Amino acid sequence: MPTTPVTESGDRSHGVMAVESVAQLSTVLEDTDPTLDPALGRIARQAAAEGVVLLRNDGRVLPLAHATVAVFGRVQLDWFAVGYGSGGDVKVPYVWNLVAGLRDAGVAVDGELAELYRRWCSEHPPELTGTWGQWPHHFPEMPLSAEVAAAAATRAEVAVVVIGRAAGEARDSLREPGSFELTAAERTMLDTVTAAFARTVVVLDAGNVMDLSWIADYGHRISGVLYAWQGGMEGARAVAAVLAGEIPASGKLTDTIAWSYDDYPSSANFGGRDVNVYAEDIFVGYRYFETFAPDRVQFPFGFGLGYTDFEIDPRVVQADDVAIEFSIGVRNVGTAPGKETVQVYATAPGVALSQPARVLAAFHKTGLLAPGESERVTLRVLFDELASYDDAGATGHPHAWVLEAGDYLFHVGTDVRSAATVATVTRDALRVVRQVSEAAAPVHDFSRMRVDRDDEGRARVGWEPVPRATVDRKGRIASELPPATAVTGDLGIRLDDVDEGTATLDAFVAQLDVTELADLARGDVTMHSPLGAAGNAGVLGGVTASLRDKGIRPVTTTDGPSGIRLSAYASLLPSGTALASTWNLPLVTELTALHGQEMIRKGSDVLLSPGMNIHRDPLCGRNFEYFSEDPLVTGRMAAAVVRGVQSQGVAACPKHFAANNQETNRTRNDSRVSERALREIYLRGFELCVREARPLALMTSYNQVNGVWAHYHHDLVTVILRGEWGYEGCVITDWWMEDATDPDFPALANNAYRVRAQVDVLMPGGVKTDDGPQAYADDTIVQSVAVPGGLTVGELQRGARNVLGLVRALRPVIDARTQERVG
Template sequence: MVVIGRAAGEDRENTLEPGSYYLTEAERKLLTQVTGAFAKTVVLIDSGSIMDLAWLEEYPISAALVVWQGGMESGNAVADVLTGAVTPCGKLTDTISYRYEDHPSASNFLGNDANVYAEDIYVGYRYFETFAQDKVQFPFGFGLSYTTFALENVQVKLCGDTVRVKATVKNTGSYAGKEVVQVYGAAPQGVLGKAARVLCAYEKTKLLQPGECQVLDMKFPVNNLASYDDSGATGHKDAWVLEAGDYAVYVGSDVRAAQKQGAVTVPELRVLSQLEEVCAPVVPFERMVNKDGQAAYEPVPQATRSLKDRIVENMPQEIPFTGDKGIKLQDVADGLASMEDFVAQLTPEDLEALSRGDYIMGSSLGALGNAGVLGGITESLRALGVPPATTTDGPSGIRLQYYCSLLPCGTALACAWNPQLVESLYQAHGREMVMKGSDMLLGPGMNIHRNPLCGRNFEYFSEDPLVSGKTGAAMVRGLQKNGVSACPKHFACNNQETNRAYNDSQVSQRALREIYLKGFEICIAEGKPQNIMSSYNKINGVWSHYNYDLCTTVLRGEWGYEGVVITDWWMRSSPDPDFPDLWDSAYRIRAQVDVLMPGAIDHAGTPDPSALESYRKGGLTLAELQRGACNVLRYLIRSNALKRMNA
């Protein structure tokens, strides 16, 4: 047995060098020696993200087990699989190609100032299954087992606006095991052009004994087959549409093995939802499109609308200031007073304090080793019954100055293709948070595996937004059953660590909505997180922590999110290009990024005076400060922090 190991971590990338993406000469020598000395050789790949695996075909290797970074129980888990006590049942959540250069983003990654998302919607298997099937070593969704399975009696039906897929899974082998059934859609090309396959649903069986069967009943909304028209090619710009034609449904054990089992016919163009232009590119570039099955390029549609007018049209209404009326936050929780009555008592200084954390990591108001504290960070707020809430880094465990569990990395969990299992694990994790004094876990990491060199891929789930969204939602549900909160991150397009605080993700609206926002949308709809974290990077020229369209128009307006948006730790200074009297935190608050974490403008804990200075100059309004405070206070009412304060 040979173990190939690779490290991974934040603020770094994988590199196209031996010892990172490629094998070292020492590793190659070891493989030559071991395979030459033994009749059978098993390789364990202990890596946080995908590495080059073309060498598996260069040596007489009997089996390879990708173990990812499995946390504190990884050794026991690997031993169980190797000895046959457990049958492996994981599936890849990424495509493994023969060469790095075959990835569609290979020529547009690691840019220092910007990355052009020229591959557009053709990320991972969406690219390979459409344009480059012969470049794939292991397809998306692939994974071996000690047993075999057969799919029988597969049925596809359209019931209203829901596609229903029933399939009988039979264990045809000699060992007990589990199988994952994956359902893919193949849309008509229409005028927009589509990927050859898009994952629409999946489900894992129970442990099936040899000869045992299980019927799986999978459902998904027909909207999962829709495309976003950002050009107006269908006559409906900025709309989700179903173009007319037959939508084939494929079912199988991975994207390549899936077979056509039926189709859904859309007789004419259907407009599912008419939206508005958001986060559109401001810099011209060429994006990939599907022209008769061949990859071609066309100019990306650019921004045409004024953001300023929309902000002015949607300004909140001010709550008249009353001063202290003796109302405590617990009174609001108990239904004895309204949130508006409570917020009416708060001074601008109180409101500003609610818009930031306690300046530094390791705040004395929280558990030892905390990432930061928000909420009741001043004596005046605590006198009104506002509790301080403790954040802790994650998501593969709790980072505090205590002994804490170390959980599998995000990719490892997603490769289980088992949201129910993930939810139960994170319910236990939530109980540990309560024990250790954590109120908010900074996770799950939701960013897409756009490129295999991204150093933080280990923390994220997949190249596919459905897998990412379902896995993230399961984590959120599990955690929040304990009165603690998840905080999905990094919203959005944090797909590179290099110069991450300044890099501009230049991406079309279509790719943004179909790929990079879709996982967050699913997570919010199905998990209902109480908090979410913005990303460091820019999206089409605007930092996420200042991005009104991202955090107000889409997140709150379209998706109905009612929770808190916090920054990633610290933020970049910038004036608001549309409103001269807004800058830094005032600019952020107008975008409804509610809380600056850990609360200062630098690591030394220097306060940011911009919110109050802008307010006094007539820039930021009292109503905007109140709106952000309401978002924060609604979270605190639901938190264990309020229960602890009142206990």
């Protein structure tokens, strides 16, 4: 959402000086956030550490053990704790830097070099512009002479070079030095350091994938490489703990890292201001590389080293027509403790439907295993979850999820490339898993990628026309309009009476007139509503006196996903990519449950989190907020977040629904994607999250999906989300929306158009004009109800029930907070 930052700008670590020690941290918290739960900090550090991915460790240079290290690169101090925008602009009470973290972990740091960098960084502070979307992708590097590096090499055995990057909301990465690529100064620094030191470790502090092809240029001169996804306030300290071996390296990539940007299948169709054609179709990330271009992979999906070695012993326990179950033994055969993540991949036969070479089907991270210790992991894969969507009728079953006849291969290992084939299950006949109806299909012609075969049966890229929309949208909507409950006027029923069972929800809703129903369909007009905690993102529910008189509580929303964005101090948690790179679902749930407790302390009822769009392209600025290029990882991680937050009685709000994969011109851009790819890749994670964790709220995206803005998208919200997935929660817009008139129902414009799609609440509630957001609510809903062919009262009542469901679910937390304030 476009907002003005709450925190200060212009000084390091997003307005907060980095702490230097645990002792200092206690003093800092007394002045900033004495309410911070120490357990939240500990678990955040553990999660950030488990999300660090060790990409190279030649000669076991890591952990650092008793070596003295010389740390190069200004990011050792000017640490990127998070990306930019509403997803990370939290008023954080403290942030660690890497030098302080290393000293905290007991690593001997060359003090002379550290002091040189401290002085230079103090004299050349980062220029953190306050202009929205213009924040720096990197900070200019300190010039480094060969003499300084050589002198440091006389005092230290190992060099650590730190390189940092950031992007964010309205700030895509760029294919240029200082963003996706190294700068000349960073190259010079690497050249100089590797010439002086026999062993050099590179730490990448970033939220997005960047070009790493340069690693190969240095050969054995770069001994170790860590990808340290932005880990929040404890991130640098967590990276230091991994470097020192205090916490063993165990993170795994949730994206493929290719040799060049041009290798990514989306590269030719990313960055368009008005349109992005998803021509790669279902072949996103490793689905493309493992099928068509395995030689263009530098680091494969699921890859990550540790400080020990494991043996994997997969056995098939049971295989039938419903599922296949594996019992996988994991044994630590090395000399250090560690954790390992076992991954199961499946290969579908691909008879009528093109299929990727491999698709992630299940995963599990072990506990901490000592040398010689074992754990046996049970993973069960349901065949129904391997079904493919036939949008063209190639199997004879259009608009159905199907399992084709043929051999299904299963591979078990620790990344997509190394997983070995352990089982084959043959299905004798095609089976329709679920018959649905066409929804959100393309309205424009384009070609999509498919699998063709050469004379030797090897996969090569082919192309086919995408199936276009054929459904009668007007007829579909008209046939499903809900009946209205007769408006009774105020009968004295309060929402509390519904909760106590003395009145029905229908009877309560029947009291509301059109104006009150329209008020329920919007937030309190602006951000920082006086009805909620200071600095809130917006308030919905009881936004008028008449609604509050009927017992409808105001519901406070706050930005996420990396923290609670308010005027008060709040924790800055690991980014979405960092959390996903842990592959540790229980840990993420434990962390977000503590975060839910913090929400209660700070006055947040709905956290606008998790961000769960797919990493379609490495340049998307908000990738740091999101989890992965894979929908299974995305869906399971999102469900873990939602379960944790909502276990405390507050609400999570997954976002951005759907196909929000670019920040450039995001409110106007049209994502043109086949129905199959939309369902299998871009909606699949949302479906898993909705079915498994039942989030109380969900946010639409800014972009268009096949020509229709998501906040008007009846097919996405009513047909798929509510109809197919059974979602009963509250759907809200991202902040403000674009003006439009329903093409099939011209009496509906703007908010009336939105309500018909079952997007329940416009947030924060005001009107967006060419001059920017305005602090008043429009009357399109009330006007539409009054004209023939306009919005019906039944539709408004339906939306009101969705909003009131959220309000009722949050009532215990809201009432407890009110009582505490009164008391």
